[in-house]
Amino acid sequence: MHFLALLLGVTVAATPAASPAPAPPPPLKVIGNFRSTPFCTALRETIGPAIASVLSNDELIASSKPAFVTLYRDDILAGSEARAHLDMNRLEGLITPIVANVKRIDSLLAGKPNDPKLDAMRETLLAVAGQQKESLNVISGFIATEQLGEIQGASTPANWESSFLLGNAQSSRPAPSTNLSPAAGNLFKAGVQNRNPGPREPRYDTKNVGPTYDPFAPFVAQIDQQRATAQTAESDAAKLVTDALYQCSP
Secondary structure: HHHHHHHHHHHHHOOOOOOOOOOOOOHHHHHHHOOOHHHHHHHHHHHHHHHHHHHHHHHHHOOOOHHHHHHHHHHHHOHHHHHHHHHHHHHHOHHHHHHHHHHHHHHHOOOOOOOHHHHHHHHHHHHHHHHHHHHHHHHHHHHHHHHHHHHHHOOOHHHHHHEEEOOOOOOOOOOOHHHHHHHHHHHOOOOOOOOOOOOOOHHOOOHHHHHOOOOOOHHHHHHHHHHHHHHHHHHHHHHHHHHHHHHHHO
């Protein structure tokens, strides 16, 4: 990836050497000789770490695509509930590190620098982070909806349902869903998929839509579109960082 070389160039000088540490290869010795100016310091301590987080999110978000493909194969084609749960856990596991990277980017780039070049790099990286947040929303929204589907399919516990009854005392026995308040009824019907025995949501049933229909494809397409927009902003940032590296060269 074109950003990786830029990342090495702006961060290696600010990275403390471990003790004991092997001697760095010759190219890094040259890269490490940055000019000591406020501009170059900001490049190393702010822009470089922000790029590192952007790159990390690139890889995490990209890994969601094969995860959705595997989920389609396991859940829709094979009908394996156990494997589908593992696939869902794999997707859910992407959320925490993506959120952590987004928070780090926001924190590093929170202040508006006085230097126009630094500000231009900041704006392009924030644009990338904005697209990554949109991809995060797609992944986390999908997971949340599926989890509500699990609640719907598993049937609600007695104490949950009784707490939403309209005008009735709480009971230790499950109450009919028709007695639920409208808000509670909508909540328990919000899931798009019921993996438990019984009728499935029509768009997940291959008897209704055919075995080649992939209900997860729209999520993948949306993430692909957001990644394409982010890559355009990354290319713009790469050009700006390249110019800055020349300015900070010895």
